[in-house]
Amino acid sequence: MNVIPALPIIIPLLSALLALVKRGSILWQKIIGIFSSLLLLLISILLVLKVANGSAPLILHTGSWIAPYGITLVVDMLAAAMLLLSAILALAVSVYSCGDLDEDRFRFGFVPLTLIMMMGVNGAFLAGDIFNLYVWFEVLLIASFVLLSLGGKQKQMEGSVKYVTLNLISSALFLAGIGVLYGMAGTLNMAQLAEFISHGDSNSSAALSSALFLAGFGIKAGIFPLYFWLPASYPTPPASVSAIFSGLLTKVGVYALIRVFTLIYVQDVEFTHGLLLGLATFTMVTGVLGAASQFEIRTILSFHIISQIGYMIMGLGLFTHLAIAGTIFYLIHHMIVKTNLFLVGGVILHLKGSTHLKRIGGLYKERPLLCILFMIPAMSLAGVPPLSGFFAKFILIVAALKAEQWLVCGVGLFVGLVTLYSMTKIWANGFWAAQPIEQNKIKPISNGKLFALLSPIVALSLITICIGFGAMFVFDFADRASTLLLDRSFYIDHVLGGYIK
Amino acid sequence: MDWVLATLIGLLYGSGLFLMMRRTLIQLIIGLGLLSHGANLLIFVAGGYGRGNAPILEEGYKTFNSLPADPLPQALILTAIVISFAVTAFALTLFLRTVKSTGTDDVDTMLEDNT
Numbered sequence: 001m002n003v004i005p006a007l008p009i010i011i012p013l014l015s016a017l018l019a020l021v022k023r024g025s026i027l028w029q030k031i032i033g034i035f036s037s038l039l040l041l042l043i044s045i046l047l048v049l050k051v052a053n054g055s056a057p058l059i060l061h062t063g064s065w066i067a068p069y070g071i072t073l074v075v076d077m078l079a080a081a082m083l084l085l086s087a088i089l090a091l092a093v094s095v096y097s098c099g100d101l102d103e104d105r106f107r108f109g110f111v112p113l114t115l116i117m118m119m120g121v122n123g124a125f126l127a128g129d130i131f132n133l134y135v136w137f138e139v140l141l142i143a144s145f146v147l148l149s150l151g152g153k154q155k156q157m158e159g160s161v162k163y164v165t166l167n168l169i170s171s172a173l174f175l176a177g178i179g180v181l182y183g184m185a186g187t188l189n190m191a192q193l194a195e196f197i198s199h200g201d202s203n204s205s206a207a208l209s210s211a212l213f214l215a216g217f218g219i220k221a222g223i224f225p226l227y228f229w230l231p232a233s234y235p236t237p238p239a240s241v242s243a244i245f246s247g248l249l250t251k252v253g254v255y256a257l258i259r260v261f262t263l264i265y266v267q268d269v270e271f272t273h274g275l276l277l278g279l280a281t282f283t284m285v286t287g288v289l290g291a292a293s294q295f296e297i298r299t300i301l302s303f304h305i306i307s308q309i310g311y312m313i314m315g316l317g318l319f320t321h322l323a324i325a326g327t328i329f330y331l332i333h334h335m336i337v338k339t340n341l342f343l344v345g346g347v348i349l350h351l352k353g354s355t356h357l358k359r360i361g362g363l364y365k366e367r368p369l370l371c372i373l374f375m376i377p378a379m380s381l382a383g384v385p386p387l388s389g390f391f392a393k394f395i396l397i398v399a400a401l402k403a404e405q406w407l408v409c410g411v412g413l414f415v416g417l418v419t420l421y422s423m424t425k426i427w428a429n430g431f432w433a434a435q436p437i438e439q440n441k442i443k444p445i446s447n448g449k450l451f452a453l454l455s456p457i458v459a460l461s462l463i464t465i466c467i468g469f470g471a472m473f474v475f476d477f478a479d480r481a482s483t484l485l486l487d488r489s490f491y492i493d494h495v496l497g498g499y500i501k
Numbered sequence: 502m503d504w505v506l507a508t509l510i511g512l513l514y515g516s517g518l519f520l521m522m523r524r525t526l527i528q529l530i531i532g533l534g535l536l537s538h539g540a541n542l543l544i545f546v547a548g549g550y551g552r553g554n555a556p557i558l559e560e561g562y563k564t565f566n567s568l569p570a571d572p573l574p575q576a577l578i579l580t581a582i583v584i585s586f587a588v589t590a591f592a593l594t595l596f597l598r599t600v601k602s603t604g605t606d607d608v609d610t611m612l613e614d615n616t
Contacts, residue, residue, distance in 0.1 A: 131577060138584045142591060149595055157599040161526070161608075164592055168533050169521070171588075175540040175581055182574065183547025 004050075005060040005073045007043045008083050008122035011036055016115035026106045030098050033111040037091035040118065044083040051080045054480040056494050059128070067495050068189030072128030074495055077481035078328060079125045082255055085335045086125070088463070089247040090118050092339065092456035097240040099445070099452030100346055105151050105238070113150070114244065117143035124252050128495060129189040130181065133256060134174055137220070141167050144249060147241050148233060159233035166229040170219035177212030180205055191495035194263045194488055210265040210272060217260070221253030223313055224282035227306045231290065234305070235298035239346020242298065246305055247339035251331060254312050258327065261316055262485045269319055277317030281408055284310030284415045291422045297345045297355040297430065300422055301338070304381065307415055308334050314412065315396050318403050325482035326395035329475060333380070333388040333467055340377040340460040344370070347453050348430065350445055357426065362435035371431050373454070376461040378427065380468070382420035388467035388474075395475065506546045513539030526596045526606045533592065537585040541578045548574030 015036035022028035051057060057076035061067060075083070094114070101110055120140025127133040145167075149160040182188055184205035185196040197206055219226040230250070234242050257276075265272055287306030294300045312334070315327030345355055347370060352360040364371050380387035383394075393416055400409035445453075467474050484490055513535050520532030553570030600606045 131580075135580065135584070138588070142588060145591055145595065149598070152598070152602070154602050157595070157602050160595060161599055164595060165521070165529060165533070168588060168592070169536065172533075172536045172540045175537070176543050178577070179540065179544030179547040179574075182544065182577070183549065186571075188577075 002058065002060060004043070004047065005058050005075045005126060006062070008040060008047075008087075008126065009073075009119055011039050011043065012115040012119040012122065015039075016112040016119070019112040019115065020109070023107075023109070026103055029106050029111040030094075033094035033097070033114065034091070036115060037087060037094045037118075040087040040122075041084075041091055044080065044087045047075050048080045048084050051075060051077050052477060052480075054484060057484075057491070059495060059497075067128065068187050068192040071132055072189065072495060073126040074128040074491075075126060076491065077477070077484055078255070078258065081328065081332060081477070081481065082125045082251070083122060085332060086118065086121050086248055088460075089244055089335060089339050090114070092343070092460055093240050093244045095452055096243070096343055096346070096456045099449035100240045100350070101238055102151075108150055110147070110150065110240075113143050113147050116140075117147065117244075117248075121248050121252055125255060128191070130178055130193065130260075131188045133259075134171070134178060137174070137252070137256075138171060140249070140252065141171070144245065148237050148245070150237070150241070152237075156236040159236040162229045163233035166219055166226075170216045170226075173212050173219075174216035177209040177216060180209040180212065184209070189495070190259070190263055191492045195492050195496070197264055197267060198488070206265065206267065210260070213260055213265075214257075214272075214275070217253045217256045218279070219253075220250065221257060221313070222250045222283075222306050222309050223279050224286055224306075224310070227283070227287070227309075230306060231299055231302040234302040235296065239298075239342055239349060242302075243339045243342035243346065246301070246342050247335045250305055250309055251335055254309060254331065257313065258316055258324075258485070262319075262324065263488055263491060266488070273317050273319045275317075276313055277405065277408060280310045280313035280317050281411050282310075283307065283313060284411055288415045288418045288422075292418055292425075294422075295357045295429075297348060297357065297426055298342070300426065301341050301345060304419065304422070305338060307419065308338065308381070310415070311393065311396055311412065314408060315399065318396075318399050318405060318408075320399055320403055321479075321482055321486060322395065322402060323399035324485055325475065325478040326392065326399050328478040328481050329395055330392040332474060332478070333392040333464075336460050336463050336467070337377045337380045337389060340457060340464065341374075341381065343453075343457050343460070344374045344377065347457070350453065357429035359436060360430050361433040362431075364431040369454075373457050373461055374427070374431070376464055378423040380464050382423045383416045384420070386468045386471075388464050388471070391468065391471040391475065395478075502550075503546070506542065510539050510542050510546065513542065524607050524609050526600065526608065529608070530589065530592055530596060534585075534589055537581070537589075541581050541585075544574055544578050544581070548577075550574075 015032050019029055019032045057074055060073040062071045097110065117140050120136050120143060123136035123139065124133055127136055145164050148163055149157060185193055187193060222230045234245055284307045287303050287310055291300045291303035294303060312327050312330050315323040315330065349355050354360055380389040383389040397409055397412050400412060517532045517535030517539060520528045548571060553568055556569035556572050
């Protein structure tokens with residue numbers, strides 16, 4: 001039995017336990033956090049290399065109970081890519097947190113909580129049946145609840161209340177969808193479900209469960225009109241927390257949407273994916289307009305998560321080979337860039353004591369290096385060539401043109417333009433404009449801390465540049481992953497290989 | 502039996518959602534509880550219920566004589582109950598802290614303080 005697919009779950013679990021044992025020592029906490037993320041990164045690179053050529057997905061039948069009876073872990077190309085990205089983000093944030101967080105947050109368990117959350121995220125990417133997906137969602141949610149409210153001031157608590165409530169509603173909807181699906185198909189293994197639905201006539205139970213899943217995952221992913229919790233809660237915690245949330249959590253929702261709407265619900269594409277496309281359009285527009293109206297860097301960035309989610313869902317809604325490849329490319333680009341921008345926002349908070357654009361300024365004179373580090377992810381987010389965001393948007397726009405969806409295509413281009421506007425707004429007010437007279441008094445940060453803050457930003461910016469210049473290579477990967485996602489029998493046959501149908 | 506359970510589920514969902522739209526946190530949490538009960542009951546009903554023998558093969562047999570009861574919905578519901586228990590406990594703690602730090606349990610007043 002090949003246990004490698006289980007390692008992305010086991011490593012964070014054991015390290016979290018170890019970190020709890022070593023609770024007294026903050027140094028140990030930091031070391032455990034960094035080393036376990038490093039280990040996760042190595043494992044996920046290994047997994048990506050194993051599946052990258054488009055050969056069979058890695059499958060682990062836990063306890064040797066073959067699918068559909070046991071708990072199945074499946075690593076296909078999409079899951080492997082997501083694992084790799086989340087490991088990169090975990091490593092970046094665990095280094096960054098050494099400079100960012102106060103000792104109290106470490107003492108109250110920042111490291112074990114982050115690791116438990118990573119376990120939940122990785123479990124969700126690996127889950128081969130839909131009930132396990134639910135359980136992993138709950139694991140990552142409860143860890144994220146605590147992370148979000150940890151050491152909370154008033155505003156942070158209010159954000160947490162909204163976040164917790166909306167996510168619990170989403171879980172209840174998801175669970176109801178599972179109930180309906182089980183009643184219809186008598187199985188919860190995704191491969192078997194896919195097979196069941198493709199053989200049976202499309203009926204009302206399938207439609208009902210797909211609607212429940214769309215609403216449940218939609219809340220988690222932050223798509224229109226269910227995103228209001230996101231800008232209320234993401235800007236409130238410290239940068240380390242909001243950076244990893246912004247990179248990972250909504251993307252788990254997007255991943256779940258991609259999984260169920262490419263594997264299971266493909267019977268009535270015109271309706272389901274048409275609906276997704278419509279929602280994507282509204283998500284893009286409302287998100288970016290929200291961002292344009294804000295003056296607080298972290299709130300602007302949070303609204304941009306929403307509009308970017310819109311692009312990813314747009315690719316899923318178009319549901320052509322190229323569009324799905326575009327969505328995967330967008331995921332790869334977006335997770336790195338968005339986390340990076342939140343990290344830069346955190347540095348600005350440390351340097352200036354505020355992230356409100358009307359209270360800061362003069363960063364261009366004081367910290368020229370930081371300007372470059374902000375410019376790279378910001379321009380990439382806006383889609384300026386040759387950075388990663390340009391290619392991500394380009395693929396999706398081409399896919400929309402080929403599918404003759406003119407409106408969506410136009411909206412995509414328009415949203416890109418407004419994104420550029422709000423990035424230049426941050427640039428003009430925060431970096432170029434002179435510092436307003438009323439300056440917040442802040443403690444200068446030591447060079448060691450500054451190194452911990454800046455090195456992950458440098459690393460993530462380099463990755464962004466590499467994705468931009470190596471776009472062909474990344475696109476090849478996304479293209480193959482898309483082929484495998486759309487070839488449903490590939491997934492079904494490999495997962496159910498040992499089971500006589 | 503079906504319509505009784507269906508009405509009950511509807512009632513649980515309806516009253517759960519109604520309570521969640523109220524302004525105080527304590528009603529919000531009771532609403533959340535009702536909502537998750539509704540979902541659990543939905544799994545129970547959708548999974549099919551009725552009399553059946555325990556799904557254990559008698560010695561020497563390879564198939565069941567009569568259709569056994571499906572044990573899986575109970576297992577799913579049990580898992581979901583445990584999860585919602587833990588989550589509700591956490592939410593209660595969080596809401597208590599929120600009430601202490603904001604001085605109000607009214608969601609609307611909280612928002613006004615915010616601006």
